[in-house]
Amino acid sequence: MLEILTLGDERLKKHSILVPEFDGEIRLLAEQMFESMYQSKGIGLAAVQVGKLIRFFITHVEGDQPRVFINPEIVETSLDQELREEGCLSLPGLNSDVVRPSGVRVQAWNERGRPFTLEAESLLARVIHHELDHLNGVLFIDRLDAKKRERLIKRYDRQMQSS
Numbered sequence: 001m002l003e004i005l006t007l008g009d010e011r012l013k014k015h016s017i018l019v020p021e022f023d024g025e026i027r028l029l030a031e032q033m034f035e036s037m038y039q040s041k042g043i044g045l046a047a048v049q050v051g052k053l054i055r056f057f058i059t060h061v062e063g064d065q066p067r068v069f070i071n072p073e074i075v076e077t078s079l080d081q082e083l084r085e086e087g088c089l090s091l092p093g094l095n096s097d098v099v100r101p102s103g104v105r106v107q108a109w110n111e112r113g114r115p116f117t118l119e120a121e122s123l124l125a126r127v128i129h130h131e132l133d134h135l136n137g138v139l140f141i142d143r144l145d146a147k148k149r150e151r152l153i154k155r156y157d158r159q160m161q162s163s
């Protein structure tokens, strides 16, 4: 099992670098990340969350297939925005409403090195935005106003102390 890094780990604030090659290593990592994600009941996981600072994440939202995104790039985001509750495996127990574009078109490569373009809406779009943020060292709490962020971090610290 891969260990999932949590708030306070400096690696979560770092920019991830491009995946240099699509080899067996990346496929193995994808497999392990899916296992960890399912175990933790998550719907998305970025490589940086398991300590690998490469531009790579996975998703599996209800009603969709498991997906692998390597070196993803946003082609277009919708102008419409949506407020929706979010959580993160790196911030266990924390949830908050976050505003994000409701749709996204993203270009990436799968674990076999095949390029693809995907248009996503609603929950899948949200997860893609969330995971892309991870690749740039951004957590969902960084998208909140400072007061709300502080409140959440305090609550998180209290939870951590009592557990």
Ligand code: ZN
Pocket (backbone or CB within 6 Å): 087, 088, 089, 090, 130, 134
């Ligand atoms: Zn997350």
